[in-house]
Amino acid sequence: MAKNMAEDQNINQNQESQEDKFLADENKKRLVTGPDGVQFEVDPMQDYFCDKRPETDAPKNKIVEKFLNWARAESLWVLGFGTGCGSIEIPPLFSPRFDAFRYGVQMRPTPRQSSVIVISGYLSVKTLKRAIRTYEQMQSPKYVLALGSCTINGGMYYDSYNTINRVDYYMPVDIYVAGCMPRPEALLAGFNKLKERIKQGRAEGANEYAEQFDWYKANQKKIIKNWNMPDYNW
Amino acid sequence: MGLFIVLNWGMLMGATMRKIVARVAHRRGIPFYQPWLDLVKLYANRSSISHGVMFYLGPVFRLGGGVGIFLFLPLIYGSAYFSNFSWAGDLVLILYFQFFGMLGMALGAGEGGHPNSVIGITRGLSQFTTVELPLTLAVISIALQYNTLSIHEIVAAQQGGFQNWTLVTNPLATAAAMFSLLGLFRHAPFNLVKAPNEVPIGPPTEYHSAFLGVLRTNGAILHVVEAALFMNLFFGGATNWAEFILKTFLIYFWSVLVGVVFPRYRIEQAVTWFLKIPLAIGVLAVIIFI
Numbered sequence: 001m002a003k004n005m006a007e008d009q010n011i012n013q014n015q016e017s018q019e020d021k022f023l024a025d026e027n028k029k030r031l032v033t034g035p036d037g038v039q040f041e042v043d044p045m046q047d048y049f050c051d052k053r054p055e056t057d058a059p060k061n062k063i064v065e066k067f068l069n070w071a072r073a074e075s076l077w078v079l080g081f082g083t084g085c086g087s088i089e090i091p092p093l094f095s096p097r098f099d100a101f102r103y104g105v106q107m108r109p110t111p112r113q114s115s116v117i118v119i120s121g122y123l124s125v126k127t128l129k130r131a132i133r134t135y136e137q138m139q140s141p142k143y144v145l146a147l148g149s150c151t152i153n154g155g156m157y158y159d160s161y162n163t164i165n166r167v168d169y170y171m172p173v174d175i176y177v178a179g180c181m182p183r184p185e186a187l188l189a190g191f192n193k194l195k196e197r198i199k200q201g202r203a204e205g206a207n208e209y210a211e212q213f214d215w216y217k218a219n220q221k222k223i224i225k226n227w228n229m230p231d232y233n234w
Numbered sequence: 235m236g237l238f239i240v241l242n243w244g245m246l247m248g249a250t251m252r253k254i255v256a257r258v259a260h261r262r263g264i265p266f267y268q269p270w271l272d273l274v275k276l277y278a279n280r281s282s283i284s285h286g287v288m289f290y291l292g293p294v295f296r297l298g299g300g301v302g303i304f305l306f307l308p309l310i311y312g313s314a315y316f317s318n319f320s321w322a323g324d325l326v327l328i329l330y331f332q333f334f335g336m337l338g339m340a341l342g343a344g345e346g347g348h349p350n351s352v353i354g355i356t357r358g359l360s361q362f363t364t365v366e367l368p369l370t371l372a373v374i375s376i377a378l379q380y381n382t383l384s385i386h387e388i389v390a391a392q393q394g395g396f397q398n399w400t401l402v403t404n405p406l407a408t409a410a411a412m413f414s415l416l417g418l419f420r421h422a423p424f425n426l427v428k429a430p431n432e433v434p435i436g437p438p439t440e441y442h443s444a445f446l447g448v449l450r451t452n453g454a455i456l457h458v459v460e461a462a463l464f465m466n467l468f469f470g471g472a473t474n475w476a477e478f479i480l481k482t483f484l485i486y487f488w489s490v491l492v493g494v495v496f497p498r499y500r501i502e503q504a505v506t507w508f509l510k511i512p513l514a515i516g517v518l519a520v521i522i523f524i
Contacts, residue, residue, distance in 0.1 A: 057280035071274040096260040104268060109435045110350075112442035115275070139442050140281045206280070 084121020244454030292342015299335020354436025371516030
C-alpha cells in the first residue's frame with residue numbers, strides 16, 4: 001500500500017515536471033523579496049492569470065436583446081490579427097476601393113476591445129495557441145469568422161504535419177468564407193452574413209464555448225503539446 | 235440638459251470629422267450614427283474584467299476631468315442656466331481639470347499592465363506637458379489683457395462685434411493657443427499618443443466594454459468643452475446654441491484640417507515642435523502685456 005502511494009507520488013511529480021518543462025522561466029514558481037525585505041512566494045500561473053472557468057451569459061429580455069444585437073451587428077470591431085495568407089486580404093477592406101467602414105466594420109489593435117476575430121487562412125499549431133489565447137481575451141459577445149478553405153477542411157495543407165484542418169474543433173466559428181483565397185469582396189459579404197446572424201440572435205459563440213469548454217480544451221490540448229499557459233486566459 | 239446637448243453634439247461632431255477625413259481619402263466613411271452604436275455596444279458587452287481598483291477609477295477620473303470642465307465653463311453667454319457653475323477663478327480650475335483626467339487615466343492604464351499603454355502614457359504626458367506651455371502662456375496673456383481670471387468676464391469684454399474678439403485684440407495669444415489646440419485634440423500631426431490603426435493603441439489598450447464606453451463618452455464631451463473654452467477665450471463666446479455649434483465645429487475643424495494635410499510626427503518631433511514656434515509666440519504674447 002505504502003509502496004503504491006509512493007509510486008503515485010512519483011508519477012504525480014513526473015507529470016508536474018512534464019508540465020513545468022514547457023513553462024517559461026518568468027512563469028515558474030519562485031521566491032521574491034519585496035521592497036520592505038519580506039520574502040514571499042510567487043506562482044505566476046496562479047497569481048498573474050485567472051483560471052476561472054468561463055460562464056454563459058444567456059440573453060435575457062427578448063426585445064432589449066434584439067436592440068442590443070442590432071447595435072452589436074452594426075458595430076463590428078475586428079481584431080488586427082492575421083494568421084495565414086488571408087491576412088493580406090484584410091487591409092484592402094479599409095482602403096477607398098472596398099471601404100468596410102460603411103458597414104460599421106472597424107479595426108481594433110487589441111483583443112480586449114474587439115468583437116470579431118478573423119481566422120484568415122491556415123492555422124499552424126504554433127499560431128493556434130496564440131489564436132486561442134487571443135480569442136479568450138476578447139470580451140463576450142465575440143464572433144469568429146473563418147476565412148478560406150484551410151479553415152474549413154485544411155485546404156491545400158490538409159496533410160501538413162503542423163497545421164490544423166478544422167478551426168471549429170478549437171473555437172466556435174460563426175461564419176465560414178470559402179475560397180483559396182477569397183477576395184476582399186467575399187470577406188465583406190462574410191461580414192454582412194455575420195451581421196445577419198447576429199441580428200437573428202444566432203451568433204452565441206461565446207456561450208457555446210463556455211458550455212462546451214471541456215470539449216474544446218480537450219481538442220486544443222490534443223494538438224498543442226507544449227501547453228504552458230493556464231486553461232483559461234483572461 | 236447642457237451635458238446632454240454637449241454629449242450628443244460631441245458624438246455627431248466626431249462622426250462628421252471622421253466622415254470628412256474619409257472623404258479626403260476618397261472613402262464614404264462611417265455612417266453618421268456610428269459613434270452611438272459603438273457606445274451602445276460597448277456598454278452592452280456581457281463580460282468585463284478588471285485589473286484592480288485604479289483600473290476602475292482611471293475612466294472615472296477621465297470622465298471627472300471632462301465633466302469638471304463642463305461644470306465650470308459658461309457655454310452660452312447671457313444664459314444663467316447654461317453658464318453652469320462658472321465663477322471668478324474658473325479659468326485656472328479648467329486648466330487644472332485638463333490635467334486631472336490625464337493623470338487619472340495614466341494611473342489606471344498603468345495598472346492595466348500592458349506595455350503598450352505604458353508607452354502611450356509616456357508619450358501622452360510628455361506631449362501634453364509641452365502642449366500646456368503655450369496654452370498657459372496664452373491664458374496668462376489674456377488674463378493680463380482683460381485683468382480677470384473669470385471666463386464670463388472675458389466673454390463679456392469681447393461682445394459687440396468681431397473687432398472686440400481676442401482673435402483681433404490679441405492675435406499672438408490666439409496663435410499660441412491655436413497651435414496648442416492641435417496637440418490638445420490630438421489629431422494627425424500629434425496623434426502618436428493613441429496612434430490609431432497601429433499595433434499599440436496607447437493608454438486604453440487594456441480598456442474594454444463599459445470602461446471604454448466611459449472613455450468614449452468623455453472623449454465626446456471633452457472635445458466640445460475644449461472647443462467651447464477656446465471659443466469663449468478667443469472667439470467672442472456664443473449667445474445662442476446655433477452660434478455655439480458653428481463656432482465649436484469650426485474650432486474642431488481647424489485641428490482636423492491640419493490633420494488631413496500633415497502626416498504624423500514622432501513623439502520627439504512633436505515635443506520639440508511645441509517648444510519652438512508656439513512657445514516663442516506664447517512668450518511674446520505675455521511679454522507684450524508686462
